Amino acid sequence: MLSAITLAFPFIILVAVLLFYKWRFRSLFPVESPIPKSVQSGPAQHAQAAILRSKKGPYILVHDYPRPRISSKEILIRNRAVGLNPIDWKCVTYGFGVHELPWISGRESAGVVEEVGADVNDFQIGERVWVASTNYRDNRTSTFQEYVAALPFNVGRLPDWISFEQGATLGVACVAAAGALYDSLAIPWPTNPPYTCGFEAVVEQDRPWILIWGASSVTGMMAIQFAKLSNLRVFAVAGSHNSPDLYNLGANVVVDRHKPEEVLEKARNLRIELGVDCIGKETATYAVRALQPGSKLVYLVQRPDQDALEQAGTEATDVLIKRFHEDQTYGSNLVNFLSHHLFAQTLRPVKFEIVEGGLGAIEEGLQRLRDQAVSGKRLIVRVE
Numbered sequence: 001m002l003s004a005i006t007l008a009f010p011f012i013i014l015v016a017v018l019l020f021y022k023w024r025f026r027s028l029f030p031v032e033s034p035i036p037k038s039v040q041s042g043p044a045q046h047a048q049a050a051i052l053r054s055k056k057g058p059y060i061l062v063h064d065y066p067r068p069r070i071s072s073k074e075i076l077i078r079n080r081a082v083g084l085n086p087i088d089w090k091c092v093t094y095g096f097g098v099h100e101l102p103w104i105s106g107r108e109s110a111g112v113v114e115e116v117g118a119d120v121n122d123f124q125i126g127e128r129v130w131v132a133s134t135n136y137r138d139n140r141t142s143t144f145q146e147y148v149a150a151l152p153f154n155v156g157r158l159p160d161w162i163s164f165e166q167g168a169t170l171g172v173a174c175v176a177a178a179g180a181l182y183d184s185l186a187i188p189w190p191t192n193p194p195y196t197c198g199f200e201a202v203v204e205q206d207r208p209w210i211l212i213w214g215a216s217s218v219t220g221m222m223a224i225q226f227a228k229l230s231n232l233r234v235f236a237v238a239g240s241h242n243s244p245d246l247y248n249l250g251a252n253v254v255v256d257r258h259k260p261e262e263v264l265e266k267a268r269n270l271r272i273e274l275g276v277d278c279i280g281k282e283t284a285t286y287a288v289r290a291l292q293p294g295s296k297l298v299y300l301v302q303r304p305d306q307d308a309l310e311q312a313g314t315e316a317t318d319v320l321i322k323r324f325h326e327d328q329t330y331g332s333n334l335v336n337f338l339s340h341h342l343f344a345q346t347l348r349p350v351k352f353e354i355v356e357g358g359l360g361a362i363e364e365g366l367q368r369l370r371d372q373a374v375s376g377k378r379l380i381v382r383v384e
């Protein structure tokens with residue numbers, strides 16, 4: 001008996017070591033399908049998706065994820081390009097917003113309408129569209145997959161001059177920047193054609209200023225364009241290497257973000273009363289100090305320091321991004337406004353870079369965002 005155990009011992013150790021290495025390098029092994037066998041009936045039911053099988057990641061490409069089923073009020077889009085956003089790595093790194101496993105992230109894409117619900121009249125199969133997905137709780141509406149379900153009022157048509165890759169940069173930044181200006185800062189909102197609005201000053205020196213801290217972020221670059229459409233003058237704070245692009249989008253002044261004291265001095269001279277911070281607590285607090293006392297500031301990431309706010313008497317608000325899907329009138333107005341300006345070419349998608357490797361390259365792209373190695377552009381993956 002003892003000698004049998006002695007003989008089996010090396011074998012048991014070998015199996016244990018192999019199992020450990022299989023677990024340790026699990027991302028290299030083929031992934032088991034998350035779909036119960038009973039619904040794996042035909043190829044049309046399955047699609048690629050980059051899923052989280054653990055809250056800590058990584059995103060893993062699977063080829064047999066269930067294709068989302070749509071209700072009669074929804075449409076299904078076959079994604080051709082998908083945008084990568086900071087939220088897609090933050091939810092993993094900081095452990096929030098992953099409500100079940102497997103989980104799908106991804107908040108924006110562009111593609112072609114594949115299916116239309118019975119109650120939907122305003123889209124046709126085959127139309128080229130972009131989508132912003134703000135419903136974080138429904139995996140069907142997440143874009144890190146081949147097909148995505150969407151409410152029609154959250155989907156816009158793509159003009160011919162905009163590629164799928166450019167279209168995939170639009171969603172989150174457009175909804176966030178428009179929400180920052182038109183909802184949080186309550187800048188006059190263009191709800192009807194011709195979708196021009198805002199301050200009526202016709203003389204350049206009467207147009208109000210808006211400060212945008214982090215103006216070379218994709219959200220910041222959209223905010224610059226909306227501010228111009230609203231007849232505002234833009235004071236942009238960004239890395240100086242991005243200045244030419246920001247002037248091109250409509251900024252009036254660009255000041256180097258690495259020289260905050262210079263920013264404060266120049267901004268105070270212009271007596272700016274509206275501000276957007278796209279970066280975090282420190283920059284939002286600088287923005288409070290740069291604005292006039294009693295100003296209005298909207299922050300996308302973190303609220304400014306409370307003492308600074310009280311000292312300046314400045315009002316700070318965040319962006320209620322989920323209003324885009326929860327409030328149909330608001331969502332429709334926003335999509336109509338964006339569509340009008342995209343077709344008129346008075347609104348431009350920002351630069352993008354393709355991360356090669358399709359949905360399987362999402363983890364690599366998100367690591368670059370996590371490392372803050374992306375400047376003045378959106379990373380995109382193609383759905384291959």
Ligand SMILES: NC(=O)c1ccc[n+]([C@@H]2O[C@H](COP(=O)([O-])OP(=O)(O)OC[C@H]3O[C@@H](n4cnc5c(N)ncnc54)[C@H](OP(=O)(O)O)[C@@H]3O)[C@@H](O)[C@H]2O)c1
Binds near residue numbers: 299369
């Ligand atoms: N609350 C919401 O609903 C909501 C919605 C959308 C986005 N967000 C958040 O808003 C932030 C921006 O998102 P995004 O996708 O637009 O970002 P992004 O394009 O990935 O941002 C990259 C840019 O950030 C700039 N940057 C980094 N640190 C900076 C600093 N200290 N000061 C000024 N600029 C700085 C860099 O500027 P340079 O290279 O020029 O130096 C770079 O161009 C993210 O944190 C995102 O999670 C929130």
